[in-house]
Amino acid sequence: MDAPANPTPSRRSWLFRWFERRIDPYPPAPVVQPPRSLYAFCRHYTRGTERWLLLMALLTTAIAVTEVALYAFTGSIVDRLSSHTPATFLAEEGWKFAGMALVVLVVMPTLNLLSSLVIHQTLLGNFPMRIRWRVHRYLLRQSMGYFQDEFAGRIATKLMQTSLAVRETVIKLLDVGNYVVVYFGGALLVAAAADWRLMLPFAGWLIAYAALLRYAIPRLNRVAQEQADARSTMTGRIVDSYTNIATVKLFSHSRREESYARESMDSFLGTVHRQMRLATFVNVSNDTLNMLLLFAVAATGIGLWMQDAVSVGAIAVAIAFVLRLMGMSQWIMWEMSALFENIGTVQDGINSIALPATVDDRSGAKAIGPVRGDIHFDHVTFHYGKKGGVIEGLDLHVRPGEKVGLVGRSGAGKSTLVNLLLRFYDREGGAIRIDGTDIATVTQDSLRASIGMVTQDTSLLHRSVRENIMYGRPDATEEEMVEAARQANAHDFIMELVDAKGRRGYDAQVGERGVKLSGGQRQRVAIARVLLKNAPILVLDEATSALDSEVEAVIQENLYRLMQGKTVIAIAHRLSTIAAMDRLVVMDQGRIVEQGTHEQLLAAGGLYAQLWQRQSGGFLELEAEAAAP
Template identity: 65%
Template sequence: MPPRGLWRFVLHYSHGAIPWLVALGLFSGVIAVIEVMLFGWLGDLVDRLSDTPRDMFWAQEGARLAMMAVVLLIVLPVLNLLASLILHQSLMGNFPQRIRWQAHRYLLHQSIGYFQDEFAGRIAQRLMQTALAVREVAMKIMDVGSYVLIYFLGALVLAGSQDWRLALPFAGWAAAYGILLWLIVPRLGRVAEAQADARAGMTGRVVDSYANIATVKLFSHSAREEAWMKEGMDAFLHTVYRQMRLSTIQDVTLNAINVALIGAVTTLGLWLWSEGRIAVGALAVAVPLAMRLNNMSHWIMWEFAALFENIGTVRDGIASLSLPRQVLDAPDAMPLRPGPGEVRFDHVTFRYAGPRGARPLPVLDDLTLHVAPGERVGLVGRSGAGKSTLINLLLRFHDIEGGRIAIDGQDIARVTQDSLRAAIGVVTQDSSLLHRSVRDNIAYGRPDASEAQIAQALHMAEAHGFVPGLTDSHGRRGLDAHVGERGVKLSGGQRQRIAIARVALKDAPILILDEATSALDSEVEAAIQSRLDQLMRGKTVIAIAHRLSTIAAMDRLIVMDAGRIVEQGSHADLLARGGLYARLWARQSGGFLAADAAE
């Protein structure tokens, strides 16, 4: 997990870039020293021009001028070239991309609950802007920070070396400048943190609207979406107004102290020169130095403001990126050993986190269930009975509160999550697809699959009839056609059949069907049911269906209510028993469970 502290977080994501950052800081410091020295040489040159006869000037000063020329025309450009190469060729592109890669790898292993609690667009926005902000914080401290610090100290020393009183205006300016930084820049940082959060929220709203555009149009809520989006934009714009007010105060105040610096240095320098305490060369050093600081001060202020703004962005990113994974592999976790597919729940208790201060009721309460290898089991019950939770716990999307879940005698909490999920094939009611080709989506179940195996999976899922006719906006056809975000270019039935083909290709020993045929029309469902029977052959199957007729032929039906198993047996046995299953079956309308308002 990335550290929660700001500087430790920046350092964590700067590993590998540190040598380049140090080199950049060194080059920037040396450049600052040389630039200040040039002002000193300029003042010295003015004095020598005044004191040396013209016919002897080149003989006496030629070597010194040649050295200055070498420094100015060769050394300084070479140092700037090296600093530019480090900045633009090593750090600007590679540094944030490395951060995005590291953070993305961490987020991919976050728990399902993490992604359920946030906008996907908001998470993506924070990932992207935090990477850039970390780069800017690290680079501004090493590059701008070292340059400014050394430049100012050098200017102070240089002015004081002419006459100690000439250093006083620079010291006073530095104090006023520091107070201005102390008052304005941290506030800009706090505004930037709020702005980063508002920007991420605004982006999340945009993505949420676009991702659910069909729902927006179906309910004719374009105006409502506009209002919802405007609310997010107004929240972001409010932070921009705060930022701009602070920037105006900063600019006006900075101009005032800069004018005061130039006036004080010029007045004091002229007085000291008129009193014969300094030479004219000292004026040639002090006044241009003050004017140079005047020009630099706005750049420095904006750089420091940008530094604190990026610090605010990093702090906002830490809130999303530096969160512990709720489900972790055990330190000594081993891959799940292949087996026949026995599944066992032993006294399992689980509850979701409730509102702060409230103790949530258990979703599963001391549940025990044994599924033999190759057995086909159907889970039945009203909504909220705990069926989907049981499946999510088997996939270890959450950790249980008590009890044990085992596959082939191996506690799933002691095996790696990747190997656990590799042994389970899942077809859900809403199987979303990746915005990639049909081939990529099917081969997601087995990346090394051959074309023949993919074709076989298509036939098994009754998808071979429509896939050859698919096209996309780039002219790709058939298996190469892209399906759109979450598979929106396909109908629900087509999307479901691609998902079934994907699981068929995966060929895992344990198969979970969660309303697997609910998106199919009756004709296609009838055609694919025999294929599902073929898919289930030799596998341990756990199926959930509200349409009881689709699972009535299972080896055993498990009836759940309020997190407990209340009945189990074959379809005929449960009907004869006259319990909850028989009542559910009797209340079916058109093959679906009817709502029971009284219960």
């Protein structure tokens, strides 16, 4: 007979699990822009945790009050011992000792246990995870321009730093700050109860200590803000080098990257040195104040005792408080420094996180619904925020099921037009309609769910091949996924893949941005993903540019099959890949200059004909001077 499993660990851990489950780390709160002010930002991210933060503060208050009471009782012990004999002491004072024993052996351990459970099990893990979750959900909905203006590593660093800094700021204020105020107030009251003059050294020390804090903390705060920003920049530069390691090695620029990283490291180290100079000043000043306090309390207490104004017990309590404060003052100083460092980190994070999305769903926006694929660009204007250029007053109507090729030199506005259709950016003038509905009035998710796109610069997720293809339609069956891979001419090479951990075929990991696959393999996986999505509108932006001629021919056949019944917009520099489209639209400097079939445009002898003639081996000559009429 098998021995029964040992249930002891789970029985012991039920208390931990109960407290760990008091706060949901993944709240389903609506995704909204965080406030920009420090208090409102922290308050925004503490919602849902208030009762546990309040309980933590109440427990901290109870612990501080109890500790002060224990010190006061210790002084009374000294006085009572001197006024009793061993024979009468327990008889007259025993009940007081029993009560204090209950406090020491039961009340204090219980308070400390509850406080530790609330802080460590309920708050320290779940609280920052709630913040990470909510910030991540908001950043995922940020505009494309936001991610193009920042290092990905820097954004991730800001998210991690800010979530921890908000936690530390809130908890230090409610826990450490509350404890310090209650404890200092209690110490002053106990000293004043013996003799108001015994309180004077404590009051003087408190004033000098507050002045030291007022001088040091703002400076530490400024350095902390500079350090947080320098740390993010340093991390971003390092991650940028790693992300683009192939380019670094291709151009033999390891030393250049070392210098690029060292500039940011030097900047970060400079903030560390300034911070450590302040630390030395604070340490020396704090130690000096503590020695002065010890001398002043001892001298004052002895002087009052010689005048018979205070008892020996009162002096013992006062000196005990001094010794406790000597240890606490250093702790308080660095807790306050850490508090303001975290405040600086939060403020720095606010500047990166609490930014409005430049492209956002309107209030009350609805899903676009079933799409036929009628696309109308109505006098569209867009400048990327500049004063001119890019797209000016463009009109284009693509009928349902029509296949349209966009042609033009680099910078003509072809990709910009597609980005506006996908609402990666919002047009500055005019309107874009699908089936008569302005795309600015519908949700971005529903709009993009209706559009399948294969780009020139294919980026895959650092996950398995299966997960990358299923990204097109997560509810697809295994058979549908494999069929999409077959249509994209990808199944055979996928089955031969083996990653570093021995995972094979569709379970193999593709590496960050798909670096473990060749350009053509990445493109075929991306095409399989779009094939599986099967959206009514298909956008191809240089979709086969990374493929060799043989593979391209196979893919083109499958793409033509995919195009059946869909509205298609295709961009290509290799004009032969789109010559068979229903209509070709030639763009130049953000405007449509020609439209028609391949034969019609050749016969017209315009820009398209010039581009066609200048192709060499099927590729477009991009030099502006050579392409000029």
